[in-house]
Amino acid sequence: MLMSPQNLPAALAAVRERVARAARSSGRSAQSVTLLGVGKAQPAALLAAAADCGVTQFGESYLQEALEKIAALQDRPLTWHFIGRVQSNKTRPVAEHFAWVHAVDRLKIAERLSSQRPSHAPPLNVCLQVNVAGEASKAGVAPAELPALAAAVAGLPRLALRGLMCIPPEETDPVRQRGWFAQVRTLQEQLNAGGCQLDTLSMGMSGDFEAAIQEGATIIRLGTILFGARPA
Numbered sequence: 001m002l003m004s005p006q007n008l009p010a011a012l013a014a015v016r017e018r019v020a021r022a023a024r025s026s027g028r029s030a031q032s033v034t035l036l037g038v039g040k041a042q043p044a045a046l047l048a049a050a051a052d053c054g055v056t057q058f059g060e061s062y063l064q065e066a067l068e069k070i071a072a073l074q075d076r077p078l079t080w081h082f083i084g085r086v087q088s089n090k091t092r093p094v095a096e097h098f099a100w101v102h103a104v105d106r107l108k109i110a111e112r113l114s115s116q117r118p119s120h121a122p123p124l125n126v127c128l129q130v131n132v133a134g135e136a137s138k139a140g141v142a143p144a145e146l147p148a149l150a151a152a153v154a155g156l157p158r159l160a161l162r163g164l165m166c167i168p169p170e171e172t173d174p175v176r177q178r179g180w181f182a183q184v185r186t187l188q189e190q191l192n193a194g195g196c197q198l199d200t201l202s203m204g205m206s207g208d209f210e211a212a213i214q215e216g217a218t219i220i221r222l223g224t225i226l227f228g229a230r231p232a
């Protein structure tokens with residue numbers, strides 16, 4: 001479906017209802033789930049329409065495109081999350097223009113983000129991306145290497161290590177979807193038992209956000225279901 005600013009309010013209302021239902025079904029409040037509008041490849045006007053409907057947090061994957069949208073929408077009080085792969089030669093603009101980075105999976109990237117975070121800004125919120133299924137095609141730290149990476153990132157002065165992020169294999173069966181998310185939640189619990197203070201699970205996309213909510217997601221990252229298919 002091609003989405004427009006005109007039909008976005010209805011799409012958003014339907015998604016919010018599903019979020020609330022999934023939260024209720026697992027004894028959570030809808031307010032405990034933050035909806036991130038993922039606007040990659042979509043025009044700033046569509047994001048503005050979402051902001052008009054109360055969406056305040058946006059996720060972007062491509063740096064240049066993201067910087068243009070941040071500039072175009074700078075009059076609005078929005079929070080920007082970088083959810084794409086962070087290349088080491090592009091850490092500075094990420095550290096300067098975003099409040100959150102979701103896909104950190106190497107200490108070197110975290111060190112650069114910390115040293116380049118402007119001193120006047122609050123610490124940069126960071127999630128570590130976990131490659132929960134060990135897929136060769138996907139980024140993310142292996143679960144076995146997560147504790148060491150978390151300990152090192154938690155010690156960096158200009159970062160706030162907030163939690164874990166994952167992009168599990170695409171599954172249509174909700175039980176299998178929940179299985180991956182449950183593994184990531186368990187990893188977070190293990191880190192917290194070991195002294196970390198992680199309060200964020202960034203997990204769930206258009207095809208699996210309800211399962212993610214049922215397993216404790218605090219940030220769901222929604223693109224297609226809000227904004228329609230991405231233009232080529």
Ligand SMILES: *Cc1c(COP(=O)(O)O)cnc(C)c1O
Nearest residue numbers: 038061083205206221222223224
């Ligand atoms: C594109 C993207 C999303 C949104 O995906 P949809 O399936 O369109 O909801 C979420 N997270 C990341 C990291 C993405 O790159």
